[in-house]
Amino acid sequence: MLTLGHDVRVRLLSDGDWSAVARLEARVYGPLGLSEGEEALASRARISPGTCYAVDSGAHLAGYLVALPYPPFRSPDLARTEHTKFRTANLHLHDLAVAERFRGRGLARRLLERLTATARDExxxxxxxxxxxxxxxxxxxxxxxxxxxxxxxxxxxxxxTYMSMAVPGRRRG
Ligand SMILES: CC(C)(COP(=O)(O)OP(=O)(O)OC[C@H]1O[C@@H](n2cnc3c(N)ncnc32)[C@H](O)[C@@H]1OP(=O)(O)O)[C@@H](O)C(=O)NCCC(=O)NCCS
Structure with a gap:
C-alpha cells in the first residue's frame, strides 16, 4: 500500500505543472462531461496565482487546487476562459482534485488548510x-x-450545487 510521509508538500502551482494538472483534470472530469481543459483552467489560475496550489508526493503531482476572487453567488463558466480579476471579499474555490491513488490520505485537507490560511491572511x-x-x-x-x-x-x-462558508478563524474589523 502507498504510504505518505514527510515527502508530501503543498506549494504554489507553477507553469511547469500544467501538463500534469491538465492530465489529472481530464481523467477526473472527462468521464463526467465536466472537463474544461487546460486553457480555461489555466486562465483562472493566472488571475490569482497566490491562491492556486499543487500537492506533491515525492516526485509526483498528487493533486491541485485552483481558487480566484469571484463575486458571491456568481460562478465561472466552464465553457469560457477567464479574463477579469474581481475586487471582492469572496474567494471562489474553483477546482480541487486529488489523483485516485493518493486519495483518502488527507491531501485535500492539506490543500484546503493552505487555502483557508491564505484567505485569512488576505x-x-x-x-x-x-x-x-x-x-x-x-x-x-x-x-x-x-x-x-x-x-x-x-x-x-x-x-x-453552489456552497459557501465564512473563512474560519477570520479576524473581524
Ligand atoms: C474529493 C477529493 C478532492 C478528496 O480528496 P482526498 O485527498 O481523498 O480527501 P481527504 O483525504 O482530505 O479526505 C478524505 C475524506 O473525504 C471523504 N470523501 C471523499 N469524497 C467524498 C464524497 N464525494 N462525499 C463525501 N465524503 C467524501 C472520504 O470518505 C474521507 O473521509 P474520512 O476522512 O472520514 O475517511 C477527491 O476524492 C477527488 O479529487 N475527487 C474527484 C474530484 C472532485 O470531486 N472534486 C471536488 C469537486 S467540487
Whole structure:
C-alpha cells in the first residue's frame, strides 16, 4: 500500500505543472462531461496565482487546487476562459482534485488548510465553490453550506450545487 510521509508538500502551482494538472483534470472530469481543459483552467489560475496550489508526493503531482476572487453567488463558466480579476471579499474555490491513488490520505485537507490560511491572511470573508459529482457531503463535512437557489451555468450539468462558508478563524474589523 502507498504510504505518505514527510515527502508530501503543498506549494504554489507553477507553469511547469500544467501538463500534469491538465492530465489529472481530464481523467477526473472527462468521464463526467465536466472537463474544461487546460486553457480555461489555466486562465483562472493566472488571475490569482497566490491562491492556486499543487500537492506533491515525492516526485509526483498528487493533486491541485485552483481558487480566484469571484463575486458571491456568481460562478465561472466552464465553457469560457477567464479574463477579469474581481475586487471582492469572496474567494471562489474553483477546482480541487486529488489523483485516485493518493486519495483518502488527507491531501485535500492539506490543500484546503493552505487555502483557508491564505484567505485569512488576505482578509477574504467567505469561500465559495460549486459541488459537483456528488461531492456535496464532502464539503458539508468541511463547513460549507448549500445555496440551492443560486442558478449555475449550464456547463456544470444538473448535479451541481453552489456552497459557501465564512473563512474560519477570520479576524473581524
Ligand atoms: C474529493 C477529493 C478532492 C478528496 O480528496 P482526498 O485527498 O481523498 O480527501 P481527504 O483525504 O482530505 O479526505 C478524505 C475524506 O473525504 C471523504 N470523501 C471523499 N469524497 C467524498 C464524497 N464525494 N462525499 C463525501 N465524503 C467524501 C472520504 O470518505 C474521507 O473521509 P474520512 O476522512 O472520514 O475517511 C477527491 O476524492 C477527488 O479529487 N475527487 C474527484 C474530484 C472532485 O470531486 N472534486 C471536488 C469537486 S467540487
Amino acid at each position: 482578509r477574504y470573508e467567505r469561500i465559495s465553490l460549486i459541488a459537483v459529482a456528488g461531492s456535496a457531503p464532502f464539503w458539508t463535512a468541511r463547513g460549507f453550506r448549500p445555496h440551492r437557489e443560486v442558478a449555475l451555468p449550464a456547463s456544470y450539468g444538473t448535479d451541481a
